[in-house]
Amino acid sequence: MKIGLIGNPNVGKSLIFSHLTGIGVEVSNYPGTTVDIRSGVSCIDYTSVEITDLPGIYSLDGESDEERLVRDLVLSNSFDVLVVILDAVHLERNLYLLLQVLEHHIPLIAVLNMADEAEKLGIHIDTKALSKITGVPVLLTSATLGKNIADIIPVAKERATTGTYQVAYDRHIEAAVRTLMRVSDNGPTRVQSLLALQGIGTDATLLEAAKTISGEMDEEHRMPVSSILAGNRHHAASEIKQRIVTKTPGRETFGLDNWLLKPFPGIPLMVGILLSMLLAVFFIGSFFEDLIVEAFEIWVLAPLAAASLDPLVYEILFSFIIAIQAGLGIAFPFVFTFYLLMSVVEDTGYMSRIAFLADRIMHRFGLHGQAIIPMVLGLGCNVPAIMAIRQIGTKRERHIAAFLITMVPCSARTVIIAGIVSVFIGIYAAISIYLIILALILLTGLVLSKVTPGTQLGMVLEVPPLRVPSLVMVLKKAWINIREFLYIAMPLLMVSSVFLGLIGFYGFLTVIENITAPVVHDILGLPPFSSTALLFGILRKEMAFETLVVLAGTANLPEVMTNIQLYIFALVSTLFVPCVSTIAVLYREQGLKTAALISLYTVFLGFAAGAVFHWLSLQGLLF
């Protein structure tokens, strides 16, 4: 049996999904966390049930990508049962979608989530009455507390029905639907006719007929059919709400937003929060880095050097250990700290507030506030950030956003900046790299907003209530994000480290170094061995650093490079070429042309910035 979880954004679908299937998926307190479908299997009573987490949607008639995706799945009967998840606190707005889903005549149950919050706010919902009105089973759950979650699948399996409720539309609409249901030979259903009136569907004759009718109605009502339908549905939803919801005065919660959303102190606070996040990553990360690296030197590397081994065996063992040292000791502390803080920010609901605050400035770059969300996500990893671009409006906006996000220094690049620049040169030098990148992003945005063709729509973004993040959820989420690093990046690093050690042992590395020397040495002023590190950085960004350590044969880089060389290396490797995963996701989401364009542009930027700094240092203008 196939079950689909459908509902408005940010109602807790993904959290329920992970409770039901045990699969850890991204759960965050802002709308639009899930952009792709994700399926998992749950076994109940010896039968397996396939459950699918869908992106949040506001309507089944909408034009946005995720709305289309979900509609196509629903229309193609991909699910045997739909579990419609609603936010009990904002029930009226959520009922709108339930009424729409009911039209599709697919067996369903309604789940009113966030029961805990509703209770706190003094909202009481008569689930029996709702069940009676709609004809479908209704459950009241709380995903964070796990309340009633276990009932969802049994109820969906045994009691899901198509419901009995039907929205009474405007009499013109009802007449049009009746006409349309007679028009086409294959007898379109009510919902097909309604969709056809909005230009959605595959049946050409039906669409043609619907177009004429909806044109007339448009003329008559002076608004598009979709707005009339929306108005009717909202009206129905509000009537149902009045019959089932009673509110006793509860806690008022607008307090903090008064501070966060005012220009003052909202904007200084936002800058402060983001900046202190960065600094915390630097300080906490480098503290643990010191500890771990030192421990490796004393307990593992020193004994290894002392135990006189066969040179080849030594080389292999050494590469292997130094890879673990670089991965666990250097990358892990920074990346983990970052994701921990990031999870806190995501779970509080501050992301949407950042979008609100940044809307104006983002307009200067041809974007809007919502685009800041993927950019902040990009500080973690560019890959999900680029997927999240789907959420923002038009092609033009996506194109610009893709460029800018790829330039945002992800946590892997933070590892490079923190691990090299902040540790060996100083915190101010590290911050200066961020400033350079920020300036380049702003410039790129300004230029792109001038040259990119297309339309711009602006932001309509729901701002969820502020929530206190729970420690367990934050840790879980940080773990989900870091898991990928441990399972994919670490093995990759170990293999390539041993590989590098071997080809170095047999002298192949010098060949590569000789070929790349003109660029790396003459233009960027870097030692020849760093070219290999730069190349490995394309695989995964932090590997540029780790490979540098491997190649240098020591984690104490100042022994082999000058400060300015370290600075240029960090700058070039953070700027130039996104990693392969980013290029791949760019290609998938934006097409070959954009992916190629962005890659070329960043290569150019990286080398240009490096060359400028090298030139400046030759003139004696630096440090």
Next chain:
Amino acid sequence: MVIAEREDTLLSLMRQAKQTGLGGKPEDIACHTGLSEERVREILSDLEKTGEVTHQENGTYHLSPSGIQAAEVIMRKHHVLETFLQEMLGMDHELAHAQACTMEHHATDDTINRLRRFLRKDRGCQVGCPAFTGLPGHHGYMGHHGRRCAFKSLADCSNGDKVRIDAVRGCGRGGRLADLGLVPGERVTVKQRMADTLLINVKDCDIAISPEIARSVLVEVEN
């Protein structure tokens, strides 16, 4: 003159029916239209003969279905004329309303249809949504077509305003707005204004909207 008086009476009845859900008394109608009470009674009995109103025992008059239809036709005429005067000729809201009130009785259906088509042509998204020019910044709005609508839009509201939506101009995000509950008649509270970006509360949900979108939502301030 007779036509104008008849139509004003119908409109007045319609308005009262909408506001109170009840019929109208001749004295109220007289008060509304500025006609004398006798004249109103004369007209009402005329209308009763032609089947547009019905008379109740308690002295109130109700619109019959055909009366409602007639009143709706006049209202539409009024709306089209007023929009034309305001948006195309840049007339002041009050003046446009007053003018439309007299013109509505004389304009033929054909004239109104032509006007409406004319308005529609100009009302495409190019005008409705200034952002469609693709230029950044919020100045594009004035610069693009050089005149400002006299309607009040959400963008003109300030912190704490409680408004009711009159109309949402169809443009790119119209669908999303409607799904979120921004439909004509809905009550909206402006919670916070940052630069020109608004945080509004609709159906108990907070929603952040960009200035260009706020401009496409026409509102009427309550309280």
